[in-house]
Amino acid sequence: MPSPAAELTPRISAAITAAFGDDYAGSDPVLRPSQFADLQANAALALAKRLGRKPREVAEQIVAQLDVKGVCSSVEVSGPGFLNLTLDPAWISAQAGGTAADPRLGVPTEERQIVPIDYSAPNVAKEMHAGHLRTTVVGDSLARTLEHLGHTVIRQNHIGDWGTPFGMLIEHLLDVGEGSDEARLVEQDPNAFYQAARTKFDGDPEFANRARARVVALQAGDAETLRLWRELVDLSKQYFNRIYSALGVTLTDDDLAGESTYNDQLAAICDELESRGIATMSDGALCVFLDGYTGRENKPVPLIIRKSDGGYGYGTTDLATVKYRVEQLHANRVLYVIGAPQALHLNMVWDTARKAGWLTDDVEVVHVQIGNVLGPDRKMMRTRSGNPLRLMELVDEAKLTAKKVIDEARPDLDEATRAEIAPQIGVGAIKYADLSVAHDTEYVFDLERMLSLTGNTGPYLQYAAARIRSIFRNAGLTADQATTTITIAEPAERALALALLEFGPVLTQVGALLEPHRLCGYLFDLAQAFSAFYESCPVLKADDPAVRDSRLALCALTLRVLVQGLDLLGVQAPERM
RNA sequence: GCCCCCGUAGCUCAGUGGAUAGAGCAAGUCACUUCUAAUGACUGGGUCGCAGGUUCGAAUCCUGCCGGGGGCGCCA
Numbered sequence: 001m002p003s004p005a006a007e008l009t010p011r012i013s014a015a016i017t018a019a020f021g022d023d024y025a026g027s028d029p030v031l032r033p034s035q036f037a038d039l040q041a042n043a044a045l046a047l048a049k050r051l052g053r054k055p056r057e058v059a060e061q062i063v064a065q066l067d068v069k070g071v072c073s074s075v076e077v078s079g080p081g082f083l084n085l086t087l088d089p090a091w092i093s094a095q096a097g098g099t100a101a102d103p104r105l106g107v108p109t110e111e112r113q114i115v116p117i118d119y120s121a122p123n124v125a126k127e128m129h130a131g132h133l134r135t136t137v138v139g140d141s142l143a144r145t146l147e148h149l150g151h152t153v154i155r156q157n158h159i160g161d162w163g164t165p166f167g168m169l170i171e172h173l174l175d176v177g178e179g180s181d182e183a184r185l186v187e188q189d190p191n192a193f194y195q196a197a198r199t200k201f202d203g204d205p206e207f208a209n210r211a212r213a214r215v216v217a218l219q220a221g222d223a224e225t226l227r228l229w230r231e232l233v234d235l236s237k238q239y240f241n242r243i244y245s246a247l248g249v250t251l252t253d254d255d256l257a258g259e260s261t262y263n264d265q266l267a268a269i270c271d272e273l274e275s276r277g278i279a280t281m282s283d284g285a286l287c288v289f290l291d292g293y294t295g296r297e298n299k300p301v302p303l304i305i306r307k308s309d310g311g312y313g314y315g316t317t318d319l320a321t322v323k324y325r326v327e328q329l330h331a332n333r334v335l336y337v338i339g340a341p342q343a344l345h346l347n348m349v350w351d352t353a354r355k356a357g358w359l360t361d362d363v364e365v366v367h368v369q370i371g372n373v374l375g376p377d378r379k380m381m382r383t384r385s386g387n388p389l390r391l392m393e394l395v396d397e398a399k400l401t402a403k404k405v406i407d408e409a410r411p412d413l414d415e416a417t418r419a420e421i422a423p424q425i426g427v428g429a430i431k432y433a434d435l436s437v438a439h440d441t442e443y444v445f446d447l448e449r450m451l452s453l454t455g456n457t458g459p460y461l462q463y464a465a466a467r468i469r470s471i472f473r474n475a476g477l478t479a480d481q482a483t484t485t486i487t488i489a490e491p492a493e494r495a496l497a498l499a500l501l502e503f504g505p506v507l508t509q510v511g512a513l514l515e516p517h518r519l520c521g522y523l524f525d526l527a528q529a530f531s532a533f534y535e536s537c538p539v540l541k542a543d544d545p546a547v548r549d550s551r552l553a554l555c556a557l558t559l560r561v562l563v564q565g566l567d568l569l570g571v572q573a574p575e576r577m
Numbered sequence: 578g579c580c581c582c583c584g585u586a587g588c589u590c591a592g593u594g595g596a597u598a599g600a601g602c603a604a605g606u607c608a609c610u611u612c613u614a615a616u617g618a619c620u621g622g623g624u625c626g627c628a629g630g631u632u633c634g635a636a637u638c639c640u641g642c643c644g645g646g647g648g649c650g651c652c653a
Contacts, residue, residue, distance in 0.1 A: 032593070042595055049633065079596050080633080123653080160653060259653085285651055294579060295649035301580095307651045314653045341647055343581060369582085372647075409615060437590065441583075442646075449589070453615045455601040456590085463615055471612055509593095521591065524600085531616060540612045577615080 001098030001106055003505045004039055004087055004498070005031050007071055012041050012083075015065040020051060037076070037084035038498065044081040055081030087498070089488045096486045096497040100557045105564060106504035109150040110511065116154040116325045117143050119337035120251055123160035124236040124258075125169050127191035128243055128391040130373040130445050131339060137434040137570065138370060139337035140249045141516040145568045149511045154329055157251050158321065159240070161233050161258035164311070165194075167215035170228045171207060172197035178231065186235035187242075191390065219311065233258075246395050247427055248570055262320035266312045269319055270305050278355055284308030288352045293344075303348040315349060322353040326363050333364040335514065340369035340440055368514050369440040394447070395427065401451050402426035402459075406577060413576065421574045425459050426451070428571040432458030435569050436520035456524045458571055461562065464527035465573040468559040471539055475552065482556040484549035492533040496554060499529040503561050507568070516569060523565045530558050 012029035027043060034040035044059035051058060059077040068075060073088040099106045119139020122128045128136075139155075147153045172193070176182035185193040200207045217225040237253060244251050270286055273279035279288045287302035295301040305316045325331045336346055346367050353359035403422035410418065433450035436457075437443050453459045472479055488494050499522075506522040509515075539555060542548040563573045 030593095030595080032595070034596090035599095036596075040595085045595070045633065055633075082596070121653095163653070165652085283650075287650075292580095293649090296578065298579070299650090302650050304651050309651080311651085313651070317653095340582070342653095344648055345653095347581095371582085374646095405615085410613090441590085444589080446589085449602080452602075457601090459615075460601095463613085467613055467616090474612055517591085521600090528600090528617095532618090534612080535608095535614095535617045538612065542612095576613085 001095045001102060001501075003095075003106070003501050005505065008039065008041070008068065008085060011066065011068055011071070012043065012062065015062045015067070016043060016047070018065040019061040020047070024050075034082075034084060036078060036082075037074075038087045039085045040078075041083040041085060042081075044077075044083065048081065059083055089494060092494060092497050092501070093486050093488045095501055096488070096554070096557065099500060099503075100483065100486065100553060100560075104504075105557075105561055106501065107148065107507050108504055110508070111150075113151045113332035114154065114330055115146050115151050115333045115335060116156050116329050116331050117146075117335040117337060118156045118158050118321065119143070119335075120249070121158040121160065121338070122236075122240060124233050125165075125186050125190050125194050125197075126160070127189070127194075128240075130391070130394070131370070133247075133391055133394075133430070134373055134434045134439075135337050135339070135370045136244075136247070136249055136251075137431045138368065138439050138516060139335075140251070141435055141519075141569050142335060142337065142368065142514055143250060144570060145507060145510055145516065145519070148568055149507060151511075154325075154331075155251055155255035156257045156321070156325070157255045159236075159256060159258035161236075162260040162263065162317075163313075164215050165197075166218055166229055166232070167211035167213070168197045168201040168207070169194070169232055170214050170218070170225065171210045172200065173228060173232060175200075175207075178228075184235070186232060187238045189390070190236065190239055215311075233260075243391060243395075246392070246423075247431065248572065250570075257321075259314070259317045262317045262324070265320045265323070266316045269316060269323070270312075273305065273352070273356060276356070278352065279305055288348070288355075290348060290351050290355070293348060301344075301348070303345075303352055315345070318346070318349045319353055319358075322349065322365070323358045326353075326359060331363055333366065335366050335368055337368040337370060340371055343367060343369060366514060371438075371440050371442040374442055374444045395430065398426035398430050398447060398451060399423045400426070401447070402429065405451070405453065405459075410577070417576070421577050424572040424574045425462060425577065428458035428462055428566075430458075431571055432461070432520065432569065435516045436524075438515065438517050456520065459577075461523055461527050461566060462571070462573055462577055464530050465559060465562045465566070466575070466577045467534065468530070468555050468562070469575055471552075471555055472559075475540055477552070479556040479559050482549070482552040484546075484553045486553045486557075487546070487550045489547070490533075490537050492529075492536045493551070493554060496526075496529045496533045496558065499526045500554075500557055500561055503565065519565060519569060523562060523569075526558065526561065526565075530562075 009029055009031055016027050017025045030042040032040055032042060044062060045055045048055035048058045056077055059081040063075055063077060066075060071088060071091050072085050074086040076084045078084045117139055120136040122132050143153045143155055173183055201211055214225060218229060273288060274286060279286050282302060285304050285308045286306035287304050289300045289302055293301040303315045304313055306312060325334050350359055350365055399422055402425035406418045406422050429450045488497050502522065506519060510519050537551055539548060539551040542551060566573050
């Protein structure tokens with residue numbers, strides 16, 4: 001069941017060719033949504049120039065050749081040469097029926113690609129903060145969406161499980177004692193543990209020396225040191241999993257691909273780049289200098305792949321991820337869902353990999369830039385400095401607020417039901433807020449706004465779904481029993497049905513552009529179209545049984561699209577609220 | 578200094594080179610013995626940062642400027 005645009009594009013193209021000859025075959029019909037009709041085709045204005053004729057005349061000639069029998073009820077030339085296309089209600093009805101009969105709801109299955117997605121990437125023994133929340137939520141939605149479109153997604157959680165901080169963390173672990181309450185902070189309140197280690201490191205020279213020695217032992221592969229390191233990582237995994245579980249994120253231990261997994265490849269990467277002359281020594285560090293990367297005072301910016309102390313930084317491990325994902329995972333497209341400030345670094349890594357021949361032109365690499373999350377003061381929320389909001393605390397707060405709201409709004413529901421619904425609303429609100437703004441723009445973290453039950457928020461969409469479920473409960477039916485033919489009559493029915501036909505095209509676009517906020521915007525429009533329909537078109541109270549059944553079928557389709565769409569965002573749709 | 582991103586209604590944000598730039602929130606008006614009013618209908622609200630350029634047509638593309646943010650060698 002093609003969408004209106006998919007149906008009309010080839011027809012208009014054919015009309016253009018028929019009117020102006022093969023030279024014009026394949027011209028873009030420039031089909032766009034319109035405020036004056038269902039769709040408008042703007043091709044005539046561009047063609048007029050090429051043809052040396054008046055745009056309106058060109059538009060008339062296209063119309064003369066246009067076959068839209070059974071699709072459009074009217075085609076009008078308007079303004080300077082726009083083609084206003086109004087769809088036939090019978091066609092809309094049939095397409096809506098076709099969508100309802102399709103288990104995939106009109107979502108195409110695309111040619112399969114292998115798509116590793118790098119997202120979340122929290123640090124061991126550190127609290128996840130709002131910034132991590134965002135890459136986690138956006139990455140997870142992209143993973144769900146691309147999978148649904150038929151791709152093979154390989155989740156890659158590139159956790160920070162290696163590096164110099166582990167010297168002080170391990171020494172602190174020994175100081176407080178393995179298995180002690182303080183050690184368990186890594187699992188419950190990792191920042192407290194990290195800060196305690198940090199404070200000692202900064203204030204106690206003896207401790208700092210032990211920490212530095214411990215880093216050396218770790219890198220040398222000392223067995224006891226590795227055992228302690230693994231314990232820290234394991235404790236952190238518990239923490240990550242509690243967060244992921246609370247948030248309904250699809251990441252599991254199987255998706256962990258932390259920095260340490262590339263340890264045994266780093267030396268070879270450096271050796272190869274050095275022997276091939278791609279990397280050179282500079283101030284004791286092994287660096288890659290690339291054309292076009294200059295920094296202060298026009299000095300070339302290095303990608304440091306081996307520090308002067310012999311250690312490796314994230315430049316080297318990131319190079320290793322490119323190699324691994326291309327050579328071992330056979331990726332067609334690699335997504336790095338990472339903070340926007342990393343753009344320079346990532347580009348240098350990719351250019352280095354290209355220069356080395358590890359990254360080839362047939363593999364698309366994309367930086368899905370995650371904009372900074374700002375505090376109420378509009379300043380960046382940072383981990384290093386300042387005191388970050390504990391993510392768990394934040395989630396708990398959202399759940400609590402949601403509970404208060406549902407308690408007040410639905411005193412008729414029993415306590416157990418309300419307690420079950422509240423987390424779905426609270427968590428959904430946070431995730432939806434992250435997803436509904438373009439991923440590369442900054443945004444101010446504002447719990448109150450996220451939890452607002454009106455406007456473009458998670459709860460509003462959940463409410464729309466819950467209302468539909470309520471209708472089916474009252475009808476004594478399940479949604480999949482409402483499979484009657486859909487017949488469009490009222491304007492609100494028409495608008496709702498048209499919105500439903502756009503689900504597939506929107507998902508295609510989200511997959512291509514990697515922009516979940518488009519799905520949010522679409523679902524919001526759909527929910528609004530449904531609310532308007534709900535106001536003006538009685539379903540169960542409809543006089544005519546045929547109208548009632550048609551509207552029930554429309555409700556069922558709306559519910560399925562809402563639930564499916566929310567699921568691709570990683571947001572639950574409660575039965576009632 | 579160089580590079581990247583951003584600047585749209587009071588606020589938060591959409592916006593595929595197409596007609597009179599849109600939502601939501603907030604403000605105001607109206608509609609509930611309700612298929613869930615947590616809603617809907619309506620009203621007011623704009624120098625799309627500024628100035629050029631390209632184009633039949635620019636919020637959108639190009640250049641310059643102003644303002645904000647970020648990045649720019651041994652943290653990741």
